[in-house]
Amino acid sequence: MQKFFNFLLKHNAYLLLLLYCSIAVLVIRFEQDDLLSKIRSGGTELQASVNDKITSYGYLFNLRKENERLMKINAELLSKLLRHQTALHDEKNRIAMLSDSTTGGSGYITARVIDRKFSSRENMLLIDAGRKKGIRRDMTVLTPQGLVGRVVFVSDNYAKVMPAIHSDFKVSVSSDRSNALGILSWNGGAEHLAAIEHVPISSPLKKGEMMLTTDFSTFSPRGIPVGRVIRIKPDKLFYNIDIQLAVDFSSLTYVLVAPLKKDPEKFEAFNEELPQEQTGIINPVD
Amino acid sequence: MTRSFTLLLGLLAVSCLIQVFGLSRLTLFGVSPDIVTTFVAAISVYTGQRTGMTYGFAAGLLSGLLSGNIGISLLTRTIEGFISGYCHVPENSHATMTQKSRMLYLAIVLASFFGNLVFSLFNNPLGESLFYRIIISGALTCMMNLLLGIALNKLILRKTLSE
Numbered sequence: 001m002q003k004f005f006n007f008l009l010k011h012n013a014y015l016l017l018l019l020y021c022s023i024a025v026l027v028i029r030f031e032q033d034d035l036l037s038k039i040r041s042g043g044t045e046l047q048a049s050v051n052d053k054i055t056s057y058g059y060l061f062n063l064r065k066e067n068e069r070l071m072k073i074n075a076e077l078l079s080k081l082l083r084h085q086t087a088l089h090d091e092k093n094r095i096a097m098l099s100d101s102t103t104g105g106s107g108y109i110t111a112r113v114i115d116r117k118f119s120s121r122e123n124m125l126l127i128d129a130g131r132k133k134g135i136r137r138d139m140t141v142l143t144p145q146g147l148v149g150r151v152v153f154v155s156d157n158y159a160k161v162m163p164a165i166h167s168d169f170k171v172s173v174s175s176d177r178s179n180a181l182g183i184l185s186w187n188g189g190a191e192h193l194a195a196i197e198h199v200p201i202s203s204p205l206k207k208g209e210m211m212l213t214t215d216f217s218t219f220s221p222r223g224i225p226v227g228r229v230i231r232i233k234p235d236k237l238f239y240n241i242d243i244q245l246a247v248d249f250s251s252l253t254y255v256l257v258a259p260l261k262k263d264p265e266k267f268e269a270f271n272e273e274l275p276q277e278q279t280g281i282i283n284p285v286d
Numbered sequence: 287m288t289r290s291f292t293l294l295l296g297l298l299a300v301s302c303l304i305q306v307f308g309l310s311r312l313t314l315f316g317v318s319p320d321i322v323t324t325f326v327a328a329i330s331v332y333t334g335q336r337t338g339m340t341y342g343f344a345a346g347l348l349s350g351l352l353s354g355n356i357g358i359s360l361l362t363r364t365i366e367g368f369i370s371g372y373c374h375v376p377e378n379s380h381a382t383m384t385q386k387s388r389m390l391y392l393a394i395v396l397a398s399f400f401g402n403l404v405f406s407l408f409n410n411p412l413g414e415s416l417f418y419r420i421i422i423s424g425a426l427t428c429m430m431n432l433l434l435g436i437a438l439n440k441l442i443l444r445k446t447l448s449e
Contacts, residue, residue: 013335013371020343020364028357028408036356044354050307 093254096144109133109257111141111159116252118191125149125161127255135159138219140258146225146246147171147213148255159257164226165191165249172216173226180205181214182241184226191249194227196241201234211243221258294329298345301325306352317423319430322349323401324438326363327370327393331386335371342367358408365404366397387439394435398428 030036094110111129129135131154141148141161149163150171162169165186173184173196180203182196199205209229213220227243234240301321310318322345330338346363350356370393375386406419 013339013368016336016339017364017368020339021361023343024346024357024361024364027360031357039351040354040356043351043356047306047352047354054307 090253107259109135111135111255111257113252113255114158118249123163123165123191123249125163125252125255127159127161127257128157129257130155130157130159132156135257136260139260140213140220140224141255142224142258143247143252143255145248146227147220148247148249148252150219151257161255163249164194164245164247171220171226172214173211174214175205175209175211175229177209178204178206180209181216182211184211184243192245193230194243194245196229196243197238199239199241200237201239203239205229205232205239205241207232210246219260224258294341295344298322298325298329298341299348302345302349302352306349314430315422315426317426317430319434320398320401320427321434321438322363323366323397323431324394324435326367327373327397327435328390328439330367330370330397331373331375331390331393334374334376335368338371338374339364339367355409358405361408362401362405366401369400370394370397372396390439391432391435394431395428398431399424402427 027036031040090112098110109129111127111133113125114128115126117124125141125148127135127141135151135154137151137154139151141151141163147164149161149166149169151159152162153160164171164184167186167188169184169186171184172181174181180199182199184194185197186194196211207229211226211229213222213224213226215222225246227245229241230244231242232239301324305320305322309321312318326338326342326345329341333341342363342365343360345367346360347356349363350359353359373389373393373396375381375389381389402424403420406416406423
């Protein structure tokens, strides 16, 4: 007996190991039993819920990074969308311009407005067609909607256009129904409005009539729409007339440049026959 | 005695929580460092084989309850405590701190290897080859636990367990 106790005391670590291992093996053996199974599933649930919380906190900490990533993607997509929309819009305008019956096959040059300078008095447009494409000074610039302006400066690849909404721009116009003559001018202010000067009060001009360019102009072909009369107010000798311009200058993208009007003989004959003081009326009109 | 018992049990409980909810996520080639093994080995080294084994059993029970794998956890931790108990440094041994630390690191390596061996024999849910699990995972586990042990020894173990 004493030997047995001595043995136990000497090897108690092994006995303890045996005891613990036996318990462990028993637990492994009966792990599928109800009680242990419940304890296991409870432990698993606890772990899962804590892990879920930890993961959700991690998600919160990563939100800023994620947000920045999404913003970047959003910006890229937006810029792509804008590029596509712009391309689509430009293409539509170009197709509309090329399919316009008044310009088809008549030597009109298509150009894109690439820059603009708008102010209350002086506006200027820059188009991406120049001398190399056949653009010359004094050519008429228009859209299917109506008159845009006139080329005032040409470089090899670009041309500067003085639009109808420039204080120095004048062009001879006539109404489509009553053929009342006048001179288009712009005195600053709203870019969709202009004035018609020198229309005598004896003229039968009515509100709503369309004003078109005439043959009197030195640069513009006849019949280009300029705008519609929206207000007529009689003065001493002439009407004060406001027109709504046919072209929306705020959304100009593509324009057409009409071939140069060449008829030197006409001007030569005209200048010889008329007295000097009357040419003074015609010259500013151009 | 009661104070040190409570302190060790508290440390063990905290280490189990850290292991189950924190360190088990830091995996390298499917292996994560095990702070419980380190603690069990440290207790065995400083307090003896029987105490270490008992704490190992307790740690196994606690981590098993938390992870839902009670039986294998009990067996693994008990064996870890038992194996590392062979590196026990008695209080009256006059061993230097460096010698004690070396024994601790040896205990951690042994406990890690045998713990991994027992665990691999009883649990192989991914169906990996036993060679991979015992040799590759074992080596990785030993290395990770050793690094963790060195860090913990420098920070807290040396001070806490020598008290």
